[in-house]
Amino acid sequence: MRVTHGLPLARQTTLGIGGPAAVFADLQDLADFPEFVSLADSFPGAPTCLGAGSNALVADAGCSSPVLRMNTKGVRFVGEAVDGRTLVEVQAGHPLSDLVDTALGHGLIGLEMLAGIPGTVGATPVQNVGAYGQEISDTLVEVTAWDWLTRRRVTLDAAACRLGHRTSVFKGSSRWTLLTVVFALRKSVLSAPISYRMVAERLDIPVGSQVPPAEASQAVLAVRRGKGMVLGFSDVDRRTVGSVFFSPELTPAQVRQLEDEGAAVNRFPDGSTRVSASWLIRRAGFALGSPVAKGVRVSYLHHTLIADVGASAAGFTEAIDVVVQRVLERTGIRLTPEIDFLGDWHEGHYSTVVESTISGPTGR
Ligand SMILES: Cc1cc2nc3c(=O)[nH]c(=O)nc-3n(C[C@H](O)[C@H](O)[C@H](O)COP(=O)(O)OP(=O)(O)OC[C@H]3O[C@@H](n4cnc5c(N)ncnc54)[C@H](O)[C@@H]3O)c2cc1C
Numbered sequence: 545m546r547v548t549h550g551l552p553l554a555r556q557t558t559l560g561i562g563g564p565a566a567v568f569a570d571l572q573d574l575a576d577f578p579e580f581v582s583l584a585d586s587f588p589g590a591p592t593c594l595g596a597g598s599n600a601l602v603a604d605a606g607c608s609s610p611v612l613r614m615n616t617k618g619v620r621f622v623g624e625a626v627d628g629r630t631l632v633e634v635q636a637g638h639p640l641s642d643l644v645d646t647a648l649g650h651g652l653i654g655l656e657m658l659a660g661i662p663g664t665v666g667a668t669p670v671q672n673v674g675a676y677g678q679e680i681s682d683t684l685v686e687v688t689a690w691d692w693l694t695r696r697r698v699t700l701d702a703a704a705c706r707l708g709h710r711t712s713v714f715k716g717s718s719r720w721t722l723l724t725v726v727f728a729l730r731k732s733v734l735s736a737p738i739s740y741r742m743v744a745e746r747l748d749i750p751v752g753s754q755v756p757p758a759e760a761s762q763a764v765l766a767v768r769r770g771k772g773m774v775l776g777f778s779d780v781d782r783r784t785v786g787s788v789f790f791s792p793e794l795t796p797a798q799v800r801q802l803e804d805e806g807a808a809v810n811r812f813p814d815g816s817t818r819v820s821a822s823w824l825i826r827r828a829g830f831a832l833g834s835p836v837a838k839g840v841r842v843s844y845l846h847h848t849l850i851a852d853v854g855a856s857a858a859g860f861t862e863a864i865d866v867v868v869q870r871v872l873e874r875t876g877i878r879l880t881p882e883i884d885f886l887g888d889w890h891e892g893h894y895s896t897v898v899e900s901t902i903s904g905p906t907g908r
Contacts, residue, residue, distance in 0.1 A: 545569055545576040547583070553602040553887065556594055556613065558662065558775060559851045560783045561860060562602025562887060565592075565611040572615045574635065574723060577690065584610050590692050590718035592886050595637065595664030598775070599671065599785055603887035604857045612721060613637075614666050619646050622726070629654075629728035631685065636666025636722045640673070648758050652729035653736060654683040657743075659761040660768040661786075662775045666722040670714045671882065672707040676764050677739035679813060681707035683727040689720040697723070709814050710790055710882055716901075735760035741808065742767045772845035781843045783851035788864065789821035789879040798877065821879050822847035825867060828874040837863035861898040 547569050553562035567587075569580050584591040591610040594600065614637040622633045630652055634643055640663055644655045657678035667673070668680045669687055686701045698720075706713040714720055734754035738744045744751045746763040755763075765774065772778040773786055793816045794802065799809050805827070807819050825847035835841045839855030840863035842848070849863050868879050881901050889898075 545571050545573070545579055553594075553597075553606060553611065556611075557597030557600050557602055558783065559597075559601060559785055559855070559860070561604075561851055561855055561857050562600075563604050563606025565607045567610040568613065569610060570613045570615050571637070572617075574616050577723065580610075580612055581690065581695075584612075584692075591721070592718060593666075593721050594886070595667040596639070596662055598662040599667065599882070600884050600886050601785070601857055601860055603885070603889045605888040605890065607887035614664055614721075616723075619643060621650075625685065625728045627728070629730050631726055631728055633724055633726045634665045635724055636664060638665045639663075640665055640668060644761065647729055648761060651731055651733070651757075653732045653734075653757050654678070654727065654729040656735050656757040656761045657764050660765045660774045665725050669705050669707065669712050669722065669725060670884075671710045672712050674710070676743055676767075678736060679707070681813065683729060685726040685728050687722050687726070688724045689722045691720055693719050709793075709812050709816055709818070716884070732757070738763075740767075740810075770845070772843050778843075778845060781845055781850050783855065784843065784848065785883050786848065787821055788849045788881060788883055789825075789867070790882045791818035791820050792824070792877050792879060793818050794877075819877075821871075821882075824871050824875050824877055824879065828867075828871040830867070830870070836866050864898060 547567060549567060550564045551568040552564050554560050571580060587610055589609050591612050592607050594611055594613045616635040616637040618635040618638060620633045622631045625631055640661055643665055644659050647655050657676040661673060661675060669684060673680050684702050686699055687705060688697060688699050691698045733756060735757040737752050737754055738760060739751060741751055743763050746766055747755055768774045769777045772781040799817055802819050803809055807823050809817055809819050811817050830842050830847060832842055833844045836849060838859040839852050840849055840859050841852055843850045864881055872878050885901060
């Protein structure tokens with residue numbers, strides 16, 4: 545485990561925003577985790593966990609609690625589930641994109657639509673990562689985690705993780721540090737049914753068809769590139785967290801209204817019906833590339849917020865507020881942030897929208 549003092553967290557996040565970490569521990573070997581527990585014990589409060597920083601907005605003040613960067617890697621095939629699926633145990637710091645490729649290489653399906661999503665496997669249960677009709681909840685069997693409340697290593701099965709639409713028992717809480725994740729993946733020569741129109745169009749097949757899994761992944765990647773939703777694809781829009789806001793749940797009346805206005809409304813595995821935040825942001829009149837607050841603008845490719853020259857956490861939260869207010873005024877729908885606010889956010893220094901997000905469930 546490498547420990548550094550005063551490391552700027554901006555370099556550890558895809559937004560490139562955030563002050564220094566008082567203590568930054570880079571964990572590459574799970575065997576060193578007890579050493580981190582001893583280190584964290586000399587600080588008040590729960591430590592902060594960071595994967596690849598692709599869903600995180602770190603405060604300008606940085607982080608006074610120890611920051612643990614999960615950098616542990618490894619994929620193990622650990623047996624068969626009762627339904628015949630292959631069980632795969634993955635270290636929390638392992639890149640999701642590598643896991644998707646490994647699964648495809650072994651003829652296993654269940655993760656193929658998640659191609660192109662940045663970040664680590666340990667972060668995937670936190671917001672039940674998902675895209676194009678597939679979610680981590682489809683394949684997650686259990687996680688092992690360190691519970692900072694009971695000070696024990698625990699195993700939580702899928703039910704205990706309470707995975708919902710971009711949420712779980714871990715979202716907004718620093719109680720657990722996820723150490724490993726076990727997935728059950730199915731051997732198949734065909735992908736899951738293609739449920740998204742844009743992906744089906746790319747493949748030139750009807751919605752609901754199945755194709756070889758690698759073809760499904762490639763089509764998803766192509767659609768994502770077109771929206772700047774793959775890191776490193778667009779240089780100008782490279783400081784991104786993907787979607788900043790949840791796709792809001794709609795009432796039946798809102799579904800009817802938005803479908804009349806041409807919105808693509810999607811039904812999710814938890815039974816909810818939602819429209820993408822990007823559709824609402826466009827509807828509210830934000831033009832691609834337009835500035836929203838100091839150092840923050842709309843992406844050139846997609847209706848999401850991007851950090852630019854002069855960006856700060858204060859500017860980004862101001863931009864969040866501007867978008868939430870204007871979308872509410874123009875569409876009657878309230879957006880809420882999906883990104884995680886990490887570090888020392890001092891009361892009164894940020895907007896009411898952000899404050900209400902941060903004061904959700906917290907640590908030990
Ligand atoms: C271009 C782009 C596209 C994206 N597209 C999608 C998408 O399609 N679907 C989607 O769901 N998300 C998407 N995201 C968001 C992001 O990639 C995911 O949320 C991802 O899982 C974050 O992983 P990370 O390792 O970067 O986590 P981080 O950003 O480092 O952390 C995210 C949260 O998880 C916590 N955390 C991280 N690791 C652990 C751990 N081991 N134990 C406990 N808590 C932990 C952190 O404390 C923080 O609260 C996108 C992001 C970008 C930049």
